Amino acid sequence: MNANAIPDAVTMFRRSLRRMRRYPSLTLFIAGIPVVLMLLFVYVFGSTLGAGLGGAGSAGVSGDRAAYIAYVVPGILLIAVAGAGQGTAISIAMDMTAGIIARFRTMAIARSSVLAGHLLGAVLQTLLATAIVVAVALLIGFRPTTGPLAWLAALGLLALAATAVSALSAGLGLAANSVETASNTPMFLTLLPFLGSGFVPASSMPGPLGWFAEHQPFTPITETLRGLLVGTPIGDSALIAVLWCVGIALLGFAWALRLYERLPERPGA
Amino acid sequence: MTAPATVRNAIRVRGLVKRYGDNTVLDAIDLDVPEGSVFALLGPNGAGKTTAVHIITTLLRPDAGEVLVGGVDIARHPDQARRLIGLTGQVSAVDPQFTGVENLTLMADLHHLGRQRGRTRVRELIEQFDLGEAAGRPVQTWSGGMRRRLDLAMTLVGEPRILFLDEPTTGLDPRSRRVMWDIVRDVVADGVTVFLTTQYLEEADRLAGRIVLLDGGRVVAAGTPTELKRLVPGGSVRLEFGSQAQLDLAAETLVGGERDELALALEVPGDGGVQALRSLLDRLDAASVVVDALSVRPADLDDVFLSLTGRRDGGEESPQ
Numbered sequence: 001m002n003a004n005a006i007p008d009a010v011t012m013f014r015r016s017l018r019r020m021r022r023y024p025s026l027t028l029f030i031a032g033i034p035v036v037l038m039l040l041f042v043y044v045f046g047s048t049l050g051a052g053l054g055g056a057g058s059a060g061v062s063g064d065r066a067a068y069i070a071y072v073v074p075g076i077l078l079i080a081v082a083g084a085g086q087g088t089a090i091s092i093a094m095d096m097t098a099g100i101i102a103r104f105r106t107m108a109i110a111r112s113s114v115l116a117g118h119l120l121g122a123v124l125q126t127l128l129a130t131a132i133v134v135a136v137a138l139l140i141g142f143r144p145t146t147g148p149l150a151w152l153a154a155l156g157l158l159a160l161a162a163t164a165v166s167a168l169s170a171g172l173g174l175a176a177n178s179v180e181t182a183s184n185t186p187m188f189l190t191l192l193p194f195l196g197s198g199f200v201p202a203s204s205m206p207g208p209l210g211w212f213a214e215h216q217p218f219t220p221i222t223e224t225l226r227g228l229l230v231g232t233p234i235g236d237s238a239l240i241a242v243l244w245c246v247g248i249a250l251l252g253f254a255w256a257l258r259l260y261e262r263l264p265e266r267p268g269a
Numbered sequence: 270m271t272a273p274a275t276v277r278n279a280i281r282v283r284g285l286v287k288r289y290g291d292n293t294v295l296d297a298i299d300l301d302v303p304e305g306s307v308f309a310l311l312g313p314n315g316a317g318k319t320t321a322v323h324i325i326t327t328l329l330r331p332d333a334g335e336v337l338v339g340g341v342d343i344a345r346h347p348d349q350a351r352r353l354i355g356l357t358g359q360v361s362a363v364d365p366q367f368t369g370v371e372n373l374t375l376m377a378d379l380h381h382l383g384r385q386r387g388r389t390r391v392r393e394l395i396e397q398f399d400l401g402e403a404a405g406r407p408v409q410t411w412s413g414g415m416r417r418r419l420d421l422a423m424t425l426v427g428e429p430r431i432l433f434l435d436e437p438t439t440g441l442d443p444r445s446r447r448v449m450w451d452i453v454r455d456v457v458a459d460g461v462t463v464f465l466t467t468q469y470l471e472e473a474d475r476l477a478g479r480i481v482l483l484d485g486g487r488v489v490a491a492g493t494p495t496e497l498k499r500l501v502p503g504g505s506v507r508l509e510f511g512s513q514a515q516l517d518l519a520a521e522t523l524v525g526g527e528r529d530e531l532a533l534a535l536e537v538p539g540d541g542g543v544q545a546l547r548s549l550l551d552r553l554d555a556a557s558v559v560v561d562a563l564s565v566r567p568a569d570l571d572d573v574f575l576s577l578t579g580r581r582d583g584g585e586e587s588p589q
Contacts, residue, residue, distance in 0.1 A: 004381060011378040019366060099362035103423070106326045108351040109379055 005110035012117020027125050030087050031132035034080040041072050073137045074225035075198025080133050082189035084126040085165040089173035093182030115256055122166035144229045154228040160245040161221050167252030174259035192218045217244035279304040279431050279462035285334035287320050294320045296486040307457055309477035310466040317486040318466040322435045326356045355429030357421045359436050365409035369400050369419050376426035394422040414445030431462045484578045497573045509534045509562040522556040
């Protein structure tokens with residue numbers, strides 16, 4: 001019965017692509033905030049924070065600010081990934097209020113296809129935004145020290161993290177009863193890289209905050225990304241990061257799918 | 270073939286109930302819509318029309334009752350039922366950021382028509398619905414009437430056997446409304462069953478072969494437009510005269526008429542049947558009244574609506 005799930009998901013993905021191509025401002029907006037944060041952290045706080053990193057910064061980079069660029073870029077990339085979640089939640093919430101979704105639901109389309117199309121689009125959009133961030137990072141002196149294979153792995157991890165964030169945000173967008181709520185609820189995601197090892201080492205934070213920073217999902221993702229880009233030790237972070245991403249993606253998608261199926265119970269329209 | 274061929278029901282609804290908390294929106298309604306016919310669910314705002322359509326088109330789940338669409342139980346095989354139906358609802362179901370062609374092509378893709386057939390079908394519909402000049406522009410720049418036409422065209426891409434139209438002309442200007450009516454008639458001519466909701470009596474009267482009047486979630490009347498009109502007394506005969514004297518004389522003869530002094534006319538209640546007219550004219554003849562003109566206003570659905578729901582037609586708060 002779901003023989004058409006994949007072709008329908010591709011059709012829905014193409015719809016997302018077309019929207020992205022026609023309205024590129026959202027992608028630019030998603031890239032804009034991390035770029036501004038990056039400039040702020042590198043040029044305003046960079047020298048001081050770089051000096052405070054001690055041994056945590058990447059080896060072989062001269063100058064405190066340059067050391068901090070190398071340290072902060074993975075965190076900034078994850079800010080872009082987390083921030084994109086907000087865009088996903090908003091666009092799903094807006095789409096659900098649009099009549100076209102009701103049309104899809106009266107058609108014999110696999111219900112997962114509509115969501116899958118959204119998710120694929122969101123992941124691609126996130127990766128485009130991170131590409132812009134990387135370009136600016138390179139311009140201001142970020143120099144990844146590893147090889148192409150590691151960069152490819154970094155791209156894969158970013159895509160995986162983006163999938164997890166998009167799936168969770170899709171759920172948040174569907175759970176919201178208004179577009180305003182949908183734009184607010186995923187905001188905590190943007191805070192998480194700060195409360196981890198994105199900007200300063202988690203070990204520098206006090207008591208419970210330090211514990212949270214060590215154990216929340218963004219920290220192993222940040223550590224792995226940093227290792228893949230500037231060659232810091234990765235250890236078991238990679239495995240933990242992948243498990244977190246896959247877990248959140250699966251739970252998020254299942255939750256979003258359930259909410260989507262339950263949509264009919266909403267009165268009105 | 271001695272027994273009359275049984276007409277299959279495109280839609281069969283039994284004991285349909287929908288509640289939101291304490292509010293019973295649909296209170297055990299039964300509906301039968303024969304294949305190939307036009308059926309109108311008529312009622313004021315809040316009667317439960319849209320809820321009924323949403324349940325039958327699988328958007329909402331009922332609290333009780335059974336719905337068969339094309340013989341398919343929608344609770345058990347929703348996707349099978351969805352293959353037979355198309356819905357154009359009140360909320361515009363077009364993607365305003367995309368062009369008309371893109372919207373239609375999306376539907377063709379979701380119906381898996383294939384590239385060639387899809388393109389042909391899109392071109393046909395653009396022509397049939399007269400959307401050619403705007404087809405390449407984003408729909409958000411289109412007029413309301415054109416969007417409504419696109420909405421319906423998108424529903425028809427998959428050639429549904431049963432078409433649901435939820436208040437298809439609400440908010441349209443008279444010209445666009447007429448265009449919609451013509452389109453609906455064309456669709457019916459192709460053998461499609463049409464299930465229509467409307468709060469406009471005129472619309473139900475013009476399009477539908479059978480009408481069910483819904484009020485407060487209950488079926489309050491059902492039948493052909495003519496049968497419904499027969500349910501309530503109504504209608505009148507209007508007589509016009511050449512002079513005040515003639516009018517006075519007529520008013521004396523036909524007690525109970527309503528005088529229109531300006532037009533020198535008298536409006537007499539009556540159903541306009543041949544017998545009634547004959548006796549009316551006989552009485553005027555006997556009194557030597559000369560009638561200049563006579564016109565019959567038959568009972569209309571307005572009268573039915575008023576007497577069964579206690580309200581003038583539901584479109585009172587004039588459409589936006």
